[in-house]
Amino acid sequence: MAQAYSPGLTVTDNIVLKKERILPLKGTVLVKKGDKVKAEDLVAETLLPGKVVPFNLSNKLGVTPPMHMQYVKVKAGDKIKKGDLLAQTNGFLGLFKSTVKSPIVGEIENISKITGQMLLREPKIPVQVKAFIAGVVVEVIPEEGVIIENKSAYIQGIFGIGGETFGEIKMLVDSPGQPLDVKMIDDSCKDKIIVCGAMVSYAVIKKAQEVGVSGIITGGIDDRDLNKLLGYNIGVAITGHEEVGLTIVVTEGFGEIGMAKKTYGLLKQFDGHKASIHGITQIRAGVMRPEIIIPIKFKEEELTEPETRMSTLEIGTTIRVIRQPNFGVIGKVTGLPEQLTKVESETLVRILEAELENGEKVIIPRANVEVIEN
Amino acid sequence: MADARPLKRIIATDCGSTTTKSILIEYIDGEYRQTVRGEAPTTVEKPLNDVTKGVINAVTELEELARLKYKDDSIKFIKDDTIWISEKENEGVDAYVSTSSAGGGLQMMVTGVVAKMTGESAERAALGAGAIVMDLIASNDKRANYEKIERIRQMRPDMILMAGGVDGGTTKHVAEMGELVAAADPRPRLGSSYKLPVIYAGNNKARDIIKDALGEKTDLIITDNLRPTLENENLGPARDKIHDLFMEHVMAQAPGYNKLMSWVKGPKDGKLVTIPIMPTPAAVGNIMQTIAKVYDIEVLGVDIGGATTDIFSVFTKNKVFNRTVSANLGLSYSISNVLATAGLEEILRWVPFDIDESGLRNMIKNKMIRPTTIPQQLEELVLEQAIAKEALKYAFIQHKEFAVGLKGAQRQREISEAFSQSTSGESVVNMMTLDLLVGSGGVLSHAPRRNQSAMMMVDAFLPECITRLAVDSIFMMPQLGVLAEISEKAATEVFEKDCLIYLGCCVAPVGKIKPDKIALTAKIELPNGEVFQEDIKFGEVRLLPCGVGETAKATLKPGRGLDIGEGKGQEINTELQGGVVGIVLDTRGRRPFTLPLEASKRVPLLKKWMKEFKAYPEEILK
Numbered sequence: 001m002a003q004a005y006s007p008g009l010t011v012t013d014n015i016v017l018k019k020e021r022i023l024p025l026k027g028t029v030l031v032k033k034g035d036k037v038k039a040e041d042l043v044a045e046t047l048l049p050g051k052v053v054p055f056n057l058s059n060k061l062g063v064t065p066p067m068h069m070q071y072v073k074v075k076a077g078d079k080i081k082k083g084d085l086l087a088q089t090n091g092f093l094g095l096f097k098s099t100v101k102s103p104i105v106g107e108i109e110n111i112s113k114i115t116g117q118m119l120l121r122e123p124k125i126p127v128q129v130k131a132f133i134a135g136v137v138v139e140v141i142p143e144e145g146v147i148i149e150n151k152s153a154y155i156q157g158i159f160g161i162g163g164e165t166f167g168e169i170k171m172l173v174d175s176p177g178q179p180l181d182v183k184m185i186d187d188s189c190k191d192k193i194i195v196c197g198a199m200v201s202y203a204v205i206k207k208a209q210e211v212g213v214s215g216i217i218t219g220g221i222d223d224r225d226l227n228k229l230l231g232y233n234i235g236v237a238i239t240g241h242e243e244v245g246l247t248i249v250v251t252e253g254f255g256e257i258g259m260a261k262k263t264y265g266l267l268k269q270f271d272g273h274k275a276s277i278h279g280i281t282q283i284r285a286g287v288m289r290p291e292i293i294i295p296i297k298f299k300e301e302e303l304t305e306p307e308t309r310m311s312t313l314e315i316g317t318t319i320r321v322i323r324q325p326n327f328g329v330i331g332k333v334t335g336l337p338e339q340l341t342k343v344e345s346e347t348l349v350r351i352l353e354a355e356l357e358n359g360e361k362v363i364i365p366r367a368n369v370e371v372i373e374n
Numbered sequence: 375m376a377d378a379r380p381l382k383r384i385i386a387t388d389c390g391s392t393t394t395k396s397i398l399i400e401y402i403d404g405e406y407r408q409t410v411r412g413e414a415p416t417t418v419e420k421p422l423n424d425v426t427k428g429v430i431n432a433v434t435e436l437e438e439l440a441r442l443k444y445k446d447d448s449i450k451f452i453k454d455d456t457i458w459i460s461e462k463e464n465e466g467v468d469a470y471v472s473t474s475s476a477g478g479g480l481q482m483m484v485t486g487v488v489a490k491m492t493g494e495s496a497e498r499a500a501l502g503a504g505a506i507v508m509d510l511i512a513s514n515d516k517r518a519n520y521e522k523i524e525r526i527r528q529m530r531p532d533m534i535l536m537a538g539g540v541d542g543g544t545t546k547h548v549a550e551m552g553e554l555v556a557a558a559d560p561r562p563r564l565g566s567s568y569k570l571p572v573i574y575a576g577n578n579k580a581r582d583i584i585k586d587a588l589g590e591k592t593d594l595i596i597t598d599n600l601r602p603t604l605e606n607e608n609l610g611p612a613r614d615k616i617h618d619l620f621m622e623h624v625m626a627q628a629p630g631y632n633k634l635m636s637w638v639k640g641p642k643d644g645k646l647v648t649i650p651i652m653p654t655p656a657a658v659g660n661i662m663q664t665i666a667k668v669y670d671i672e673v674l675g676v677d678i679g680g681a682t683t684d685i686f687s688v689f690t691k692n693k694v695f696n697r698t699v700s701a702n703l704g705l706s707y708s709i710s711n712v713l714a715t716a717g718l719e720e721i722l723r724w725v726p727f728d729i730d731e732s733g734l735r736n737m738i739k740n741k742m743i744r745p746t747t748i749p750q751q752l753e754e755l756v757l758e759q760a761i762a763k764e765a766l767k768y769a770f771i772q773h774k775e776f777a778v779g780l781k782g783a784q785r786q787r788e789i790s791e792a793f794s795q796s797t798s799g800e801s802v803v804n805m806m807t808l809d810l811l812v813g814s815g816g817v818l819s820h821a822p823r824r825n826q827s828a829m830m831m832v833d834a835f836l837p838e839c840i841t842r843l844a845v846d847s848i849f850m851m852p853q854l855g856v857l858a859e860i861s862e863k864a865a866t867e868v869f870e871k872d873c874l875i876y877l878g879c880c881v882a883p884v885g886k887i888k889p890d891k892i893a894l895t896a897k898i899e900l901p902n903g904e905v906f907q908e909d910i911k912f913g914e915v916r917l918l919p920c921g922v923g924e925t926a927k928a929t930l931k932p933g934r935g936l937d938i939g940e941g942k943g944q945e946i947n948t949e950l951q952g953g954v955v956g957i958v959l960d961t962r963g964r965r966p967f968t969l970p971l972e973a974s975k976r977v978p979l980l981k982k983w984m985k986e987f988k989a990y991p992e993e994i995l996k
Contacts, residue, residue: 049559051520051523051524052520052523052524052557052558053520054519054520054523054553054554054557109557110553110556110557112549112550112553114545114546114549114583115546115549115550115553117519117550117553119553119557158743158744159739159743222732222735222736223732223735223736223738223739224731224732224735232714233710233713233714234710234739235702235708235710235711235713235714235715236681236702236707236708236710236711237707237710237742237743253736253739253740253743253744254735254736254737254739254740254743255732255733255736255740281743283707283742283743283745322740322744322747323740323744323747323748323749323750323754324737324750324751324754325750325751327740342822343748343750344750344751344752345748345749345750345751345752345754345755345822346752346755346822346823346991347748347749347750347755347820347822348822349748364750365747365748365750367746367747367748368747368748368750
């Protein structure tokens with residue numbers, strides 16, 4: 001038995017899922033332990049400190065620091081409204097006074113004796129955290145957030161763009177290898193998460209944006225289309241913050257690649273069900289992949305955390321090739337030779353022997369496959 | 375530093391983000407050698423959450439391999455769940471040292487008054503200490519104050535280094551920067567239970583002002599000005615403070631590091647003392663400087679990883695050290711950014727066959743999202759190596775721009791400099807005087823053929839005149855860097871004998887002439903008794919056999935207008951050193967080195983050069 005180099009992406013019809021929903025700063029938790037929540041429910045909120053507005057007070061008054069201090073009419077911590085008097089010189093015989101008024105609503109942060117700089121702070125900005133998945137609140141972390149648990153059908157994508165969203169799943173293709181035609185998108189797709197097969201083109205994404213689709217799940221996407229959509233080339237795989245009006249989850253990779261049969265089958269099974277998805281991807285230490293979460297009915301006693309298992313490679317393990325040649329093809333492991341083997345590129349690597357779906361027998365570097373859990 | 379007594383056995387580890395690598399160094403027959411190596415996954419994440427577990431696993435592997443090697447079951451490096459440091463001979467080890475880059479390394483933000491002067495000095499101090507500089511904020515960086523505040527707020531650095539002003543100079547701008555940092559109220563990246571460490575190394579007259587602004591809100595540490603005068607840079611105290619804080623704050627937040635910090639010990643001046651854990655890049659910088667000093671040479675080193683490319687250099691008589699991190703130039707996680715930086719055409723100019731744009735773009739993106747995959751097909755290997763050349767080239771451009779003399783400094787200029795229009799702030803990187811170019815990182819250390827490593831380094835760095843080429847066999851430079859802290863002798867001996875694999879040397883005349891003209895007249899007496907003699911035209915590559923430890927006597931005469939180190943057209947007699955690849959004679963031109971744009975002209979040239987380099991199997995170059 002050998003440990004797989006690339007753990008496969010999880011695709012399952014039944015998983016106990018735990019999601020931490022945490023505020024960026026300390027705040028208020030709005031639910032309590034045991035509460036049942038829907039995806040769109042608010043679970044915690046806080047107020048972020050407002051933006052700081054600096055300006056040079058002594059310049060505006062026409063004096064040099066620290067002379068400006070004698071003209072200041074406010075102190076640090078004071079609440080202010082737009083137009084409030086902040087400082088005023090005495091002028092000459094009560095005339096020709098220089099006056100400085102507040103450009104914002106907020107409060108005084110700081111007035112510097114040395115630089116003559118005044119810092120104002122805008123009002124706090126509310127930040128709200130939604131439940132994102134329907135489930136039960138199993139733990140409240142005071143002032144920080146909650147942990148929500150549920151049972152779901154669950155699919156990890158390989159790459160995505162756009163943040164968290166929800167919607168009903170709508171199948172638009174008849175097979176995992178079928179690319180989506182733009183004509184297949186109409187008003188019935190509004191607020192839905194549409195499932196395409198092997199490829200989603202730029203035209204399809206544009207139409208989906210127009211119609212108001214919440215999310216797109218696709219096997220592949222062409223890099224040039226993505227580039228056109230975003231207006232820039234994604235340099236480093238940290239995504240999820242894009243604002244393109246919808247979320248895209250890619251399940252296989254770049255190029256026209258048929259969606260894995262299991263993934264397609266699972267989405268088809270849950271056609272019409274409500275799902276939560278996000279495109280957040282981070283490939284580095286602490287890997288994050290996009291997720292498709294379809295909550296299913298459960299009893300609370302069923303919520304026991306599954307054991308974390310390492311994917312293992314054995315004779316008979318089902319694998320998927322994740323690099324050329326045969327990218328995307330499924331096969332079964334037929335041999336796991338121990339010794340290093342030279343492949344076409346002359347690289348000496350650990351390999352495995354496999355029989356592909358089409359009957360072809362091949363050798364593949366172990367790093368170039370992922371295990372598909374049966 | 376003189377070694378008090380020979381250490382018999384030393385263990386060194388490097389705790390990386392994903393793997394903890396351990397090496398055993400032993401004193402055998404009067405010299406230090408690296409004898410056994412082990413590795414294990416790093417354990418800083420759930421469920422283990424304790425870096426020492428990975429260290430114990432990696433050292434256990436060392437122990438097992440050492441027992442096998444010496445057929446001695448009594449060898450024991452671990453006792454009571456810790457590394458066994460014993461003063462008795464033949465028991466445990468004499469010292470244990472470690473470096474770390476787990477958890478994303480050390481991330482810093484620096485501030486200065488003038489971006490090109492104190493700002494750059496602060497950046498140099500932070501980079502030299504092994505940090506990734508997230509941003510440089512300066513009074514004159516053209517951003518509005520509110521933008522600077524927003525930027526500081528968004529970033530969550532491990533610490534901030536503040537510089538600015540010369541000692542006794544005006545305090546206004548430094549004070550303003552202090553106010554901006556205070557207004558942003560920055561939070562540390564790891565944990566919320568402690569205040570963000572801020573090091574102030576600016577104008578000494580502004581210390582009280584900075585204390586007033588930041589003393590309450592941050593954990594403020596004040597140290598000597600890193601730019602006391604415009605003519606002087608004094609980076610040592612700031613770097614030392616960064617290292618102290620890295621240990622006390624950043625590392626102490628990482629799971630298990632408190633324990634690991636109590637393990638790292640070694641004899642110094644006859645006493646067993648704690649040897650601080652170093653950030654990995656700082657340790658690499660340390661070994662580079664040690665080597666440059668011990669052998670009195672100029673060194674350029676590169677480490678190209680999946681996410682970042684680090685370049686280290688030691689140049690000039692004064693052994694000026696510089697390090698840069700190109701944070702988003704790498705070959706897996708950041709591979710797509712190489713495409714964004716270089717552009718498709720620049721990458722394709724190194725590819726000797728046709729490939730459609732869409733296919734290449736998708737291949738690069740697929741590597742980005744599945745970073746651990748390996749090129750199985752030869753074409754994909756050639757493409758990855760083409761991308762590596764561009765990543766190295768751009769990282770080197772950034773390094774040259776950064777590794778400069780002090781800007782703003784007044785200096786006496788000699789008459790020759792006045793004619794050459796040299797100014798303050800010129801790059802100290804001089805490829806004509808460089809002695810040794812060292813490559814490391816997966817794509818260079820593990821290329822299927824060493825000839826590919828040599829070709830990538832030559833094409834990307836374009837070494838001039840005569841330069842030795844080497845790769846770090848298993849990337850043990852970090853461990854040797856921290857080892858140099860207790861034994862310079864052990865570190866340099868292992869570096870020379872076990873760490874480096876010499877590829878050979880590259881001979882390249884500088885300048886450009888017409889293609890049909892002779893660029894180099896070479897007469898080289900090879901170790902196998904043959905004499906290579908040729909008038910090599912411009913635009914050619916030759917590879918001559920000359921093995922590791924062998925030398926070849928050479929008479930080299932550059933063509934008219936070209937220079938090989940002694941001036942234009944001047945002949946030299948020298949000894950060329952060999953390696954696993956051999957001696958590369960490269961007459962493709964330097965300053966400029968150009969490749970034709972049209973594929974019809976470029977592809978045959980690439981094929982010819984790659985054949986000479988013996989870089990790839992013949993079938994792909996037909």
